[in-house]
Amino acid sequence: MWSERTRRVAIVVLAAAGILPLLGIAADSGAKSYIVYLGTYTRVASKGIYGYRFTPSTGNLVPLGLIQEANNPSWLAEHPNHRFLYAANEHASKTDPGNTVTAYAMDRTTGKLTFLNKVSTKGKGPAHLSIDKEGKILAAANFGSGSVATFPIHPDGSLGEVAGFVEHHGTAAGPQIAPDENGLSPTDPHNHCVMFSPDGRFLLVCNIGLGKIFVYRINHATGTLEQNGEPFSHPEIGWRPRHLVFHPNGKYVSMISSSMEVTTAAYDAAKGTLKEIQTAPVAEGESGPSAGSEIQVDRTGRFVYTSSRGVGATLSASHTAGTINIFSVDAATGKLTPVQHVSSLGDTPRNFALDPSNRYMFVGNEYGGNIAVFSIDPKTGMLTSTGKILTDVPEPSCILFVAEQ
16 A cells, blocks of 8 residues: 555656556545535425535545525635635525525535625526636626626635626517517627636637627626627627637637537637537437537546437527537647537536536536546546446536645
8 A cells, every 4th residue: 555655656656657647646636625516496396506526536536415595596606715604595496586696605525614704786587607717706697688797706715786787679680579478589789708817818708699799808806897899790690609718828718609510719818709610510419409508628628518309499498418518629729629519417507617527527417417427538538437426415507626635
């Protein structure tokens, strides 16, 4: 049995020799564990934020159960200093008005969350959160009202009231779609993603309803937003960008459309502008019409992953099996090539996350009420089910890995 000191020396030697990547071992993984926070919708059985303790080196999972009671904490974000967690309370309940963001202090040993404060997003249905690299500004995308809000983050982790606010108007080009049971039409303005640029100078916003990516210049002194040129769009009518992700090199941005395309654009960091490189189709599911839902790039920048879920006539999610699509990335051009198309092993994979060691993917099947765990081939990026299907977290909607202290 190696001592801890011997093991660390061996890792350094192997890393220097370039052997670790060949073995599929992350040099910093070791015995490090993570708290896996799971955001949910609390419409039926869920009560808030759940958790697991996960050790990538062994694949071991220890359930932590319900960590924090909360109303519809559908999206979670970690502060860069790893001390605070933020949850978007997307919808109202009988006892809570929703449309808020809640701040918590994290205990990274136990996973416990301590309530700090809660603020209104001044809009409806906050569906996504992002934090700038300095940890001073949080941004929220309001899906229901098509608005964007920014909040100052205080040194103690609590949030100030809305500092910057922009509301989008208009309708999408092409045929209009009738409202759903909630009175929302998919062709009205609906923001579903906010993402700070790597340098923190710009905020990119996916308006899934209008089919546009808005870019805003951020005033870091005030938190206010100023539109940076014309929004990015795609000429195809019905293009609906839902989520986006920056490539680790900062040169490319990939966007998943609910209309089942992946668009990759070159990103000009100096100007904060996007220029299309490629739009590639995403393979449909086997059980009916699908809509793209999530997109991630692995930490090596070699693979892009997307999820798709069943969709009804009004583009609302349906209870049908979901899929995960894998693409390889050409580092020189940013173009994508399809690699694999697999079942998500459940209904409606709203969100998925790659663990920090790049060995595993956790897929949250919202309507399926489970989290499927896949292993990742380090050479090909392809997924293989580990056989672990976690069923004790109802309606999972967001998966967040936080390093254990």
